[in-house]
Amino acid sequence: MNYVIAIPLIPALAFAILAPLSGRSRNAAVPIAVGASVITLGLSIAAFLAVWPGGHEEALYHTSITFATIGSVKLAAGILLDPISATMLVVVTLVGAAVQVYSLGYMHRDERIGWYYAVLSLFTAAMLGLVLSDNFLQLYMAWEVMGLCSYLLIGFWHEQEAPRKASIKAFLTTRVGDIGFALALAVMYKTAGSFDFAVVLHDFAWAPGAATAVALLLLFGAMGKSAQVPLHVWLPDAMAGPTPASALIHAATMVAAGVFLVARALPIFEASGVALTVTMFVGITTALVGGLLASVQHDIKKVLAYSTISQLGYMFVALGAGGIVAGFYHLVTHAFFKSLLFLGAGVIIHAAHTQDMREMGGLAKKMPVTTVTFTIGSLALAGIFPFSGFWSKDEILTVLWHGEHYVVFVLALVAAFVTAFYVARLWFRVFSGPEQTSGLKEAHVEMLVPMSVLAAVTSVIGFGSPYFAEFLGHVGEWPAAAIALTSTAVAGLGLALGWWAYGRRNQVLNTRPLKSRAGFVYAALAQKLYFDLTYDYFIVRQYGRLAGALSEFDRTVVDGIVNGAGAIWRAGADVGALIDRVVIDGAVNGVATLVRAVGARVRRIQTGRVQSYQALMLAALVVLMLWFVVKGA
Amino acid sequence: MSLLQPVGVVSFMALAAVLFSLGLYGALSRKSAVMVLMSLELMANAVNINLVALSRFTAPAEMTGQIFAVFSMVVSAAEIGLGLALVLALYRRSQTVELDAMQELKG
Numbered sequence: 170m171n172y173v174i175a176i177p178l179i180p181a182l183a184f185a186i187l188a189p190l191s192g193r194s195r196n197a198a199v200p201i202a203v204g205a206s207v208i209t210l211g212l213s214i215a216a217f218l219a220v221w222p223g224g225h226e227e228a229l230y231h232t233s234i235t236f237a238t239i240g241s242v243k244l245a246a247g248i249l250l251d252p253i254s255a256t257m258l259v260v261v262t263l264v265g266a267a268v269q270v271y272s273l274g275y276m277h278r279d280e281r282i283g284w285y286y287a288v289l290s291l292f293t294a295a296m297l298g299l300v301l302s303d304n305f306l307q308l309y310m311a312w313e314v315m316g317l318c319s320y321l322l323i324g325f326w327h328e329q330e331a332p333r334k335a336s337i338k339a340f341l342t343t344r345v346g347d348i349g350f351a352l353a354l355a356v357m358y359k360t361a362g363s364f365d366f367a368v369v370l371h372d373f374a375w376a377p378g379a380a381t382a383v384a385l386l387l388l389f390g391a392m393g394k395s396a397q398v399p400l401h402v403w404l405p406d407a408m409a410g411p412t413p414a415s416a417l418i419h420a421a422t423m424v425a426a427g428v429f430l431v432a433r434a435l436p437i438f439e440a441s442g443v444a445l446t447v448t449m450f451v452g453i454t455t456a457l458v459g460g461l462l463a464s465v466q467h468d469i470k471k472v473l474a475y476s477t478i479s480q481l482g483y484m485f486v487a488l489g490a491g492g493i494v495a496g497f498y499h500l501v502t503h504a505f506f507k508s509l510l511f512l513g514a515g516v517i518i519h520a521a522h523t524q525d526m527r528e529m530g531g532l533a534k535k536m537p538v539t540t541v542t543f544t545i546g547s548l549a550l551a552g553i554f555p556f557s558g559f560w561s562k563d564e565i566l567t568v569l570w571h572g573e574h575y576v577v578f579v580l581a582l583v584a585a586f587v588t589a590f591y592v593a594r595l596w597f598r599v600f601s602g603p604e605q606t607s608g609l610k611e612a613h614v615e616m617l618v619p620m621s622v623l624a625a626v627t628s629v630i631g632f633g634s635p636y637f638a639e640f641l642g643h644v645g646e647w648p649a650a651a652i653a654l655t656s657t658a659v660a661g662l663g664l665a666l667g668w669w670a671y672g673r674r675n676q677v678l679n680t681r682p683l684k685s686r687a688g689f690v691y692a693a694l695a696q697k698l699y700f701d702l703t704y705d706y707f708i709v710r711q712y713g714r715l716a717g718a719l720s721e722f723d724r725t726v727v728d729g730i731v732n733g734a735g736a737i738w739r740a741g742a743d744v745g746a747l748i749d750r751v752v753i754d755g756a757v758n759g760v761a762t763l764v765r766a767v768g769a770r771v772r773r774i775q776t777g778r779v780q781s782y783q784a785l786m787l788a789a790l791v792v793l794m795l796w797f798v799v800k801g802a
Numbered sequence: 803m804s805l806l807q808p809v810g811v812v813s814f815m816a817l818a819a820v821l822f823s824l825g826l827y828g829a830l831s832r833k834s835a836v837m838v839l840m841s842l843e844l845m846a847n848a849v850n851i852n853l854v855a856l857s858r859f860t861a862p863a864e865m866t867g868q869i870f871a872v873f874s875m876v877v878s879a880a881e882i883g884l885g886l887a888l889v890l891a892l893y894r895r896s897q898t899v900e901l902d903a904m905q906e907l908k909g
Contacts, residue, residue, distance in 0.1 A: 777908030779901055780838075783830055 170219065170230040173250050176212050176258060177301060179205045180265075181294035187287035195283025202286040203273065206266040206293060213258035220255040221640065233303060247303035249366065252641050253497065257300035257429060260501050261422050263626070264508045265293045267619035268417040271512050274616040275413050275519070285325060285411065292318035296422050300429065304364040305354055308430065312350065312394065315423050316343050322414040323407045335406035342403035346393015350430075353386030366433070375440035384437045384444030387430060388451070395427025395481045398455040402700050404478055408470040412518060415470065416511030420477050421504035428484045428500050435493050449489025453580050455482030460587035464594065465694040468524045469514050472595050476550065477507055479588060483565060486581060492568030494638045499565055502557035502630060506549035509623040513543035516612040516620070517599060523606075526595065531604035538617045540600055542624040547596050549627045551589040552660045554653075560631035563648035563656055570652060582659050589660040593667020601672060814855030821848035835892065835899040839885045846878045
């Protein structure tokens with residue numbers, strides 16, 4: 170099983186090869202990245218198949234090295250292959266490979282495609298390092314690398330203002346959550362004395378207080394990464410990045426890292442109890458808010474982004490109810506069908522030359538493959554049998570029912586209803602009605618193949634749900650008929666309402682059915698329930714004012730002190746210069762002038778005539794003799 | 803002092819003084835470097851006369867003045883040879899032996 174170590178290292182190697190190259194040579198090296206992703210997919214499937222027959226929660230492969238020692242603290246990096254990480258391996262590498270192949274068609278005209286692939290590879294390496302890590306510290310490091318990659322890919326087209334701003338917003342917002350994660354690590358090490366899963370999750374007996382602190386801080390970190398209310402505001406803006414990158418990072422994998430973290434740390438949450446309730450509350454709020462906001466977006470990618478937020482909320486609800494299987498299973502199914510929807514959205518945007526659904530329509534006639542695959546993804550998202558979303562959503566509802574969380578159960582049904590509604594709205598807007606774009610044609614084969622693969626997975630994976638539960642070490646069973654029928658009825662109602670509002674013949678051209686019927690609701694939703702405005706007013710603007718005040722303080726007080734000191738020094742230096750000029754230079758120049766004047770006078774006797782020297786000598790001799798004579802007398 | 807008096811030391815010293823004065827005058831006044839050298843020789847020989855005379859009249863037995871005079875003449879001969887060589891070199895350089903024409907060392 171040693172090859173498991175190679176799984177995160179191969180994409181990392183691809184990044185190491187691509188990153189130092191420049192321009193055209195990097196673009197030519199793109200096949201290396203694609204090849205690396207395909208090899209990684211093969212290895213991951215092999216690892217998954219090796220784990221599958223075992224089907225229990227113990228680690229099947231575990232290795233660890235110490236990479237740093239601080240005092241007596243040893244920091245380790247390790248590989249832990251168990252059912253959860255093996256499943257995540259397949260999800261990440263399958264979606265990753267699909268996105269990389271798809272991007273060959275989607276990005277082939279971009280002149281920085283090499284850099285795009287380099288970052289995709291680094292992201293894949295980090296995500297694989299995250300799911301395979303055997304301790305929270307390594308998980309945190311991979312987590313931050315993914316944050317960086319997310320930032321780089323959102324701002325990939327940094328020549329434009331919107332992606333640039335969105336990348337900064339995403340980075341800073343997730344950073345807020347990351348602080349929670351970092352604090353959780355500190356508290357965890359202080360209480361449990363280790364970062365290792367084996368110690369923290371199994372051996373250590375958590376006191377409820379400490380467990381609550383750690384769990385809530387971890388949850389805060391997960392909320393940032395997984396775009397949960399109120400830290401969800403970055404994800405819709407993150408759609409400014411390339412669509413395949415959105416599919417991989419902002420729909421399927423990275424945003425699921427928060428869910429993965431909570432699923433991993435669930436024993437701590439269970440030790441706390443309170444944290445579970447909070448998780449469920451955050452999740453259901455997010456599921457409803459995301460679903461409602463998705464219903465009023467006109468940008469097809471933003472609909473999918475809010476849908477992602479909503480579905481992530483669903484996963485949190487399941488985890489909050491203690492249903493690790495349901496939550497994790499929904500993560501897996503969602504990763505496939507949401508990346509499928511995003512890839513389909515990419516094709517649609519390419520074909521229609523717009524992201525605004527009001528300017529689309531009638532795509533079904535001209536783009537059959539896209540239509541079929543996108544429809545499969547849509548039905549899975551809406552929770553219609555037999556597609557994967559139906560199974561995982563039912564498991565979540567089952568968990569809520571059995572856990573006697575009846576209020577949340579009803580709210581989850583409402584969320585499912587809203588989901589079906591906006592799915593119908595999206596579908597009818599894009600695929601039915603009159604064509605609004607001329608020259609529609611089907612996409613390239615390298616874009617259609619990954620979508621078909623994901624659609625096939627989405628169609629069949631649901632039938633594996635009971636086996637999946639057993640694989641994770643729980644009791645597997647088919648969904649109860651009552652719950653299945655209820656959820657299907659709710660989803661059907663949602664779809665029907667969507668059709669009634671957007672799909673009927675006389676409604677197709679009505680761009681604002683909701684606004685015309687419930688104006689104040691629409692206004693609130695159109696303003697994204699005022700989250701962005703609130704943040705802008707209470708955080709961004711106040712922060713700006715604080716920064717302005719500090720800047721003013723800096724300019725007046727600090728600069729004043731510095732400049733004052735400078736002025737004093739300068740004055741002193743001026744005095745010194747004056748002394749130098751007048752006294753010292755005066756002495757030196759005075760001596761020189763004196764010597765010069767004396768020399769000018771004395772030089773006159775230096776006539777150059779031998780005979781005048783002789784005469785002088787004679788005169789001197791006479792004087793001397795006279796002096797001696799006089800003295801002698 | 804009468805001409806009839808026997809020749810004594812004073813006569814020699816007077817002769818030497820006359821010779822020296824002639825030499826000094828010549829050295830100060832002649833334009834030609836050769837003439838200046840000759841005047842210098844005059845002065846040197848005046849000194850020699852003084853040496854010989856004073857030795858003869860004060861301590862004739864030791865002959866120190868005579869011997870010193872011989873040394874002095876040898877040195878003078880060497881000196882005049884060097885001096886004439888310098889004059890020759892100067893002449894070759896500037897086509898003249900006039901001292902007035904040589905003022906390169908003027909300050």
